[in-house]
Amino acid sequence: MGCATTSIKIASIVLNVILGFLAVGAIGWIAYNADMETQEFVIAGYIACSVILLFAFLGIFAAVRESVALTTTSAVFLLILAIIQIVSTCLFLHQYEVKNGQEAVELAWQANNMDAIQQKHECCGKSSAQDYINLSQIIPPSCYADLQQSPDHLYVEGCVEKLQDFYESDKQRFLIISWVLVAFELICFALAVFLAISFKNKQRRMEF
Structure with a gap:
């Protein structure tokens, strides 16, 4: 050979x-x-x-x-x-x-099932943690990094924006x-x- x-x-x-x-x-x-x-x-x-x-x-x-x-x-x-x-x-x-990130988050919000989204995408509420405060609810532990409930660990971005960005980049990753x-x-x-x-x-x- x-x-x-x-x-x-x-x-x-x-x-x-x-x-x-x-x-x-x-x-x-x-x-x-x-x-x-x-x-x-x-x-x-x-x-x-x-x-x-x-x-x-x-x-x-x-x-x-x-x-x-x-x-x-x-x-x-x-x-x-x-x-x-x-x-x-x-x-x-x-x-x-x-x-549609808005639709996915709305469904999770209505089903009171935001924890998985908030932890995976490092976000809080639909637009911010203020969504919980406006409803007189306690901000859940899933809104905090490593579940440490302190202000410096609070996720500041809302899940609608983070999830939409994820979906957009997800398509690009698939194509690549x-x-x-x-x-x-x-x-x-x-x-x-x-x-x-x-x-x-x-x-x-x-x-x-």
Whole structure:
């Protein structure tokens, strides 16, 4: 096997390892934000990332074993996966509407279920802690950093603004993660094609 092929083989293994780690990271990100997304989005995300992880392992195994069949299979499915992800990301970009922070906070406020939002997003009330004071209510512990009920630990920003900012940045994070995964998939596809051809040529030379 030529020096170039060996280098490509190592690069393919390394990039597939990185792709696998990215898929695991994406699964963790989806799990962390599962309560903020629709069930359909969460399920689709888990399935897509699991498939990416599977083919990343396949790419590593194929390169190590120098298998033409497995390398070709990996290349084909990585290309299909990249195309599907490009289409779905473009559709998401044009059709996705950022969630309304005002609506989410209002629902939580009416259900007296603000604690989770206040702790996760480090905010207090709908617009500020004054919302509780205006209703003659005690400011809840969840409005304080580390639940330490002292003025210097009080969150000063309202949850509507913080949640809206989170939804806006959440969309950007999704797009960045998605395009990074697509880029790695296409690079791994190109390397898999090169390796499949190289492994095939090596087999032919060994037959003579």
